[in-house]
Amino acid sequence: MDEGALQDRSVLGRIMRILDAFDVGDQAVGLSELTRRTGLAKATVHRIAQDLVAARLLAASPDGYRLGRGLFELGMRAAAERTVLEVAVPFLQDLFARTRETVHLGVLDGDEVVYISKIGGHRQARSPSRIGGRMPLxxxxxxxxxxxxxxxxxxxxxxxxxxxRRTPRTIVGPGLLRAHLEQVAEQGVAYEYEESTLGIVCVAAPVLSADDQPLAAISVTGPATRFRPDAHAASVRAAASGVASILARRSSTPL
Structure with missing residues (x-):
């Protein structure tokens, strides 16, 4: 039985199909549109949606449904991400004050990075990143x-x-990418020059655990027309190291 069939038979699978049907720009999604997006029976969508409203995971309005605040509250209880975020925020703010460019904090999830914080000013670069959004590794x-x-x-x-290949500058050759990643690991910092989005350049450093596992990463992003990533590599690396140091002290402190 394939995954789609399992989702149709599982209550949890149908709930997730409904929640996943919402896009970032949605203000409200009507019942008919939600039915179309999920491929589930209209009566099933209506029944589950009403239960999700009661649980505050969806909110209802005359225009349809939207994701509820209960989902945000649950997300903020995610222990690992919450701890990293709490420690990292002062470092992110310092980086923004220093660079006046967009600062990100991201964590690894499968083959993607999930952004858990983003700080940007009035002149921030137009990048596709958003809090809670995903991008390829x-x-x-x-x-x-x-x-x-x-x-x-x-x-x-x-x-x-x-x-x-997302842009003409994306590294898509496995051999070339492996060599590039080895250089990144050796330098302790990674650069992007319009590889994910044209007009965007970036520098990032990892927040590593005591056994050198990646807990998160910090980056600064700016427009290719004015931002020089290499000029800020030391600051980004220092911020990531500072976060890692505090997390290490917290994890070694007895309760």
Whole structure:
């Protein structure tokens, strides 16, 4: 039985199908549109949606449904990400004050980076990143630095998978990408020069655990017309190291 069939039969699978049907720009999604997006029976969508409203995971309005605040509250209880975020915020703020460019904090999730914080000013670069959003590992600075410090098996899996060319500068050759990741691991910093989005350049450094596993990564992003990533590599590396140091002290402190 394939995954789609399992989702149709599982209550949890149908709930996730409904929640996943919402896009970032949605203000409200009507019942008919939600039915179309999920492929579930209209009566099923209506019944589950009403239960999700009661649980505050969806909110209802005359225009339809939207994701509820209960989901945000649950997300903020995610212990690992919350701890990293709490420690990292002062460092992110310092980086923004120093660079006046967009600062990100991201964590590894499968073959993607998930952004858990983003600080940007009035002149921030137009990048596709958003809090809670995902981007590929292989073509973003923050993703590459997470991948370069991952287990060899994880690196091999990503290199063996599809590597779509997002811009003319995306590194899509597995051999070239492996050599690039080895250089990233050696330097302790990764750069992106318009590999994920044209007009965007970036520098990132990893937040490593005591056993050198990637807990998160910090990046600074700016427009290719004015931002020089290499000029800020030391500051980004220092911020990531500072976060790692505090997390290490917290984890070694007895309760």
């Amino acid at each position: 292989y073509c973003t600075a923050i993703g590459k630095v997470l991948l370069a410090n991952s287990d060899p098996a994880d690196i091999a899996r990503v290199l063996a998978g599809p590597l779509p």
